[in-house]
Amino acid sequence: MKEYSQELSALIDNELDDEVVINELLDDADLQEQFSRYQLIGDIMRDEGKGLDLRIDVTDSVMAAVANETQDKVSSTIPLTAVENNVVPFMKRFGQYAIAASVAAVVVVSSLMVNQTTDPDNNVTPVLSTVPFGGAAPVSLQTSPAQTKSDIKERNEHLEALLKDHQLQLQTQP
Amino acid sequence: MNERELDLQLIQRIQNGEQQAFSLLVRKYQTRVANILTRYVRSSGDIPDVTQEVFIKVYKSLPNFRGDSAFYTWLFRITVNTAKNYLTSQSRRPPASDIDADEADSYDGSGALKDGDNPEAILHSQDVKRVILGVISNLPNELKSAITLRELEGMSYEEIAQIEGCPIGTVRSRIFRAREAIDKQLKPLLEN
Numbered sequence: 001m002k003e004y005s006q007e008l009s010a011l012i013d014n015e016l017d018d019e020v021v022i023n024e025l026l027d028d029a030d031l032q033e034q035f036s037r038y039q040l041i042g043d044i045m046r047d048e049g050k051g052l053d054l055r056i057d058v059t060d061s062v063m064a065a066v067a068n069e070t071q072d073k074v075s076s077t078i079p080l081t082a083v084e085n086n087v088v089p090f091m092k093r094f095g096q097y098a099i100a101a102s103v104a105a106v107v108v109v110s111s112l113m114v115n116q117t118t119d120p121d122n123n124v125t126p127v128l129s130t131v132p133f134g135g136a137a138p139v140s141l142q143t144s145p146a147q148t149k150s151d152i153k154e155r156n157e158h159l160e161a162l163l164k165d166h167q168l169q170l171q172t173q174p
Numbered sequence: 175m176n177e178r179e180l181d182l183q184l185i186q187r188i189q190n191g192e193q194q195a196f197s198l199l200v201r202k203y204q205t206r207v208a209n210i211l212t213r214y215v216r217s218s219g220d221i222p223d224v225t226q227e228v229f230i231k232v233y234k235s236l237p238n239f240r241g242d243s244a245f246y247t248w249l250f251r252i253t254v255n256t257a258k259n260y261l262t263s264q265s266r267r268p269p270a271s272d273i274d275a276d277e278a279d280s281y282d283g284s285g286a287l288k289d290g291d292n293p294e295a296i297l298h299s300q301d302v303k304r305v306i307l308g309v310i311s312n313l314p315n316e317l318k319s320a321i322t323l324r325e326l327e328g329m330s331y332e333e334i335a336q337i338e339g340c341p342i343g344t345v346r347s348r349i350f351r352a353r354e355a356i357d358k359q360l361k362p363l364l365e366n
Contacts, residue, residue, distance in 0.1 A: 005354065006346070006347070009346070009353050013331065015331050026194050035201055040302075041360065043206065045322075049303070050209070052221070054364070065230050066193060069233065
């Protein structure tokens with residue numbers, strides 16, 4: 001400490017620009033106390049300590065409060081991580097619902113297509129025809145004429161089983 | 175290097191995450207802040223708490239400090255605002271005659287009587303003052319002159335060297351020896 005005392009005195013007087021001395025001062029508690037006393041000497045000479053309790057030093061309490069402040073700032077960022085962690089289960093569940101909805105949509109479209117081919121009034125021209133003139137139907141609406149009633153029934157049962165299985169999986173998962 | 179540059183250097187360190195540098199600003203300015211607060215805060219027992227509040231506000235506001243004005247001017251404004259908020263919280267009105275930042279250095283706010291003055295604290299402060307001024311009066315003339323020109327007149331080492339007719343290094347040494355002599359008597363008094 002002694003070796004830096006003269007530098008400390010010059011630093012207080014703003015006559016020294018030395019990073020090494022400042023670093024030493026920040027690391028040495030005794031040197032910091034000396035810094036405070038040197039400051040106090042000037043304050044008393046200028047009569048700035050009049051009426052004050054000179055035993056009171058708020059440095060430690062301020063630094064403790066500042067440390068808490070910093071800690072609060074750090075801890076306030078923690079929920080962000082927690083939120084990110086919650087995103088995964090939410091997305092997982094959302095994905096499951098999406099799959100279920102897709103399967104349901106496939107079932108509905110398939111049954112519509114089946115009904116269209118088995119409808120006895122199939123030859124009646126609808127009020128608004130989506131079938132182009134000349135009899136060519138859109139590819140997506142074409143069904144294989146070779147399908148039998150048993151094939152259709154089998155496929156519907158299979159799809160129904162798939163749907164039930166998927167719903168069962170959703171219920172058993174958290 | 176002037177005072178403003180040293181303060182800015184410390185602030186830069188704080189802004190770069192070196193929190194401990196803030197303790198030096200507190201050590202440097204706490205007596206001056208408490209002295210300003212005596213103008214507003216009647217209960218001397220509340221002065222340490224309000225002083226602490228001032229420095230916590232300063233720390234929180236440091237990221238916004240751009241260095242357009244001197245740190246002390248900025249600190250002074252925060253001190254006065256904190257004191258006024260304190261008075262509002264105590265349902266008291268701020269004093270009719272306000273003080274400006276320009277007057278901050280020369281302001282003597284110690285004249286008013288304060289509630290809750292601690293006789294022991296007053297006695298201790300008087301002891302501290304008596305010891306410091308006693309040591310100074312017994313110093314060799316060249317040391318007494320150097321420390322007085324520095325602390326009371328605010329002269330630089332170069333200006334003191336011109337007045338005293340000696341090298342700057344001698345001024346530096348004289349001021350340090352004066353402080354060392356005072357500190358030798360002051361340290362046990364503050365520790366007790």
